[in-house]
Amino acid sequence: MTTTTMSHDDAHHHGAPTGWKRWLYSTNHKDIGTLYLLFALTMLFLGGASAMLIRAELFQPGIQLIDPDLYNNLVTNHALLMIFGAVMPAAAGLANWMIPLMIGAPDMALPRMNNLSFWILPAAATMLILSFVVPFFPGGGTQINTGWTIYPPLSVQVGMSMDFLIFAIHLLGISSILASINIIVTLLNMRAPGMTLMKMPMFCWTWLVTAFLLILVVPVLAGGVTMLLFDRHFGTSFFDAAGGGDPVLFQHLFWFFGHPEVYILLLPSIGVLSHVIPTFARKPLFGYRSMVGAMLAVATIGMVVWAHHQYTIGMSLGAVTYFMVGTILISIPVGLMVFNFIATMWRGAMTFETPMLFAVGIILMFTFGGLSGVMLAVVPADMQYHDSMFVVAHFHYVLMPGAVFGLFAGVFYWLPKWTGNMYDERLGKIFFWVNVIGFNITFFPQHFLGLAGMPRRIIDYNVMFTEFNMLSSIGAMIFGFSHLLFLYIVIQTIRGGKSLKKSENRSWEGAKGLEWEVGSPPDFHTWETAPQIK
Amino acid sequence: MTAPNQDSELRRKNIRLALLLGGLALFFLLTSFPFWMNLFSVAGDLGR
Numbered sequence: 001m002t003t004t005t006m007s008h009d010d011a012h013h014h015g016a017p018t019g020w021k022r023w024l025y026s027t028n029h030k031d032i033g034t035l036y037l038l039f040a041l042t043m044l045f046l047g048g049a050s051a052m053l054i055r056a057e058l059f060q061p062g063i064q065l066i067d068p069d070l071y072n073n074l075v076t077n078h079a080l081l082m083i084f085g086a087v088m089p090a091a092a093g094l095a096n097w098m099i100p101l102m103i104g105a106p107d108m109a110l111p112r113m114n115n116l117s118f119w120i121l122p123a124a125a126t127m128l129i130l131s132f133v134v135p136f137f138p139g140g141g142t143q144i145n146t147g148w149t150i151y152p153p154l155s156v157q158v159g160m161s162m163d164f165l166i167f168a169i170h171l172l173g174i175s176s177i178l179a180s181i182n183i184i185v186t187l188l189n190m191r192a193p194g195m196t197l198m199k200m201p202m203f204c205w206t207w208l209v210t211a212f213l214l215i216l217v218v219p220v221l222a223g224g225v226t227m228l229l230f231d232r233h234f235g236t237s238f239f240d241a242a243g244g245g246d247p248v249l250f251q252h253l254f255w256f257f258g259h260p261e262v263y264i265l266l267l268p269s270i271g272v273l274s275h276v277i278p279t280f281a282r283k284p285l286f287g288y289r290s291m292v293g294a295m296l297a298v299a300t301i302g303m304v305v306w307a308h309h310q311y312t313i314g315m316s317l318g319a320v321t322y323f324m325v326g327t328i329l330i331s332i333p334v335g336l337m338v339f340n341f342i343a344t345m346w347r348g349a350m351t352f353e354t355p356m357l358f359a360v361g362i363i364l365m366f367t368f369g370g371l372s373g374v375m376l377a378v379v380p381a382d383m384q385y386h387d388s389m390f391v392v393a394h395f396h397y398v399l400m401p402g403a404v405f406g407l408f409a410g411v412f413y414w415l416p417k418w419t420g421n422m423y424d425e426r427l428g429k430i431f432f433w434v435n436v437i438g439f440n441i442t443f444f445p446q447h448f449l450g451l452a453g454m455p456r457r458i459i460d461y462n463v464m465f466t467e468f469n470m471l472s473s474i475g476a477m478i479f480g481f482s483h484l485l486f487l488y489i490v491i492q493t494i495r496g497g498k499s500l501k502k503s504e505n506r507s508w509e510g511a512k513g514l515e516w517e518v519g520s521p522p523d524f525h526t527w528e529t530a531p532q533i534k
Numbered sequence: 535m536t537a538p539n540q541d542s543e544l545r546r547k548n549i550r551l552a553l554l555l556g557g558l559a560l561f562f563l564l565t566s567f568p569f570w571m572n573l574f575s576v577a578g579d580l581g582r
Binding site: 109110113177180181182184185188189190215216217218219220222223 | 540544547548549551552555556558559560562563564
């Protein structure tokens, strides 16, 4: 894509507002992007702390540190904090920061709604954290012990913490839908003249698809949890067999949301990779059109295979066959994406700065997670793996590299643009290696634990599983604490200082796209005059 | 106000599309589960 950049710097400048009002009332996409990212980072540490407590407990068989109810509570909250608190807001943060810069728009299409989308999140997080904390108070009821899937009938029996969780999910859903609407409208209506859809940067494409997925599936979850709320408090029996309802209905509603949610988490990171790999391979992305097609295929097929999470509920043979074949089919477009990334690197003049290290790591580890996914997709095999630690290992291999490492790659890639300072590359590489090694020590042994028969979501286990659990817990401590280094690098880069180089407008030699035409850091307002795309 | 102003035509276009997408989300909310049907039957039972 060639661009003619019209001068935007000589347009009138408003200074950024100062003080707390800047953040509370902000309608500026960069400020709101920053807020999203800070929020996500906070949730990452909270979710990470709960994960480390889980792994500390599992270091040895027997009950060491926490009681079983609290253990289940931690398992539930770890997932919810990471998915809804950390990964989705972080991806939304990248979208807010980068989409207007990439498409030559002065801001998001609906700036006030953008402010609302973000500020619903702290309220939702408060509800979410209350669902965890409330049982510790007198009269607070039982701990929330359902796991993030909140299946009835257990979720109907849990105390008031479940109500806090249901309202948290509603608020998170509203925030996601508002943000998605904003992103779609921005991408469809605010692109610079000459930027057709098929000239749009791949990160924008991934977000367009993600936003549509969110709009289609989040309302279904909202519906499901609303019915749950009615079953809990208003005497309905949607999920109560005794009253003519069916608990399996909730599972269908949940996974109709839950499976596309995996792609909602993955696709923005695929978008990041589509920029990072061409930059550091110094070649254009291989197969742009096929990439778009693959993404649409993933989203479409991903919406109709939800019940592979429920093979054990006793579906008909025809139904499980359909869900199995559909699930395995997804590996074709996903494989195409991986092929395109490798083809982009092929004979490129590659260098391995931190974002590229994460990109290569993602391709290797995400592919590994995908392969164990194919194993789980096969019905007779899944009957054995179901609810075992093998599943835990699988989805962490998919979601950590596929989503979180992609977000790390994005942060390292765009941090020089955002702050005007180049981060400490040596520390970045140390973070990558410690993080990746810690991750593999944590989750690789869990495959063997699952295959040997250790169930997931249990506080105690047979002594035969001790060694792999010890190894996994040691890895988790390395992995968890490595994120403090990430925090240090980010703070150091934001603060600048003599030891750090200043970033040029084009922070990376091979970087291409409109976002690199603006300053580093960009002015408070950018692209007030739209660039012309040739 | 910290975002640049949009011209009124673009603003209208943006709001129109946003409402359409909001309607789509609402449609999925209302039609993807038998919620209302059951709610009405519950309401009917209560009235009896």
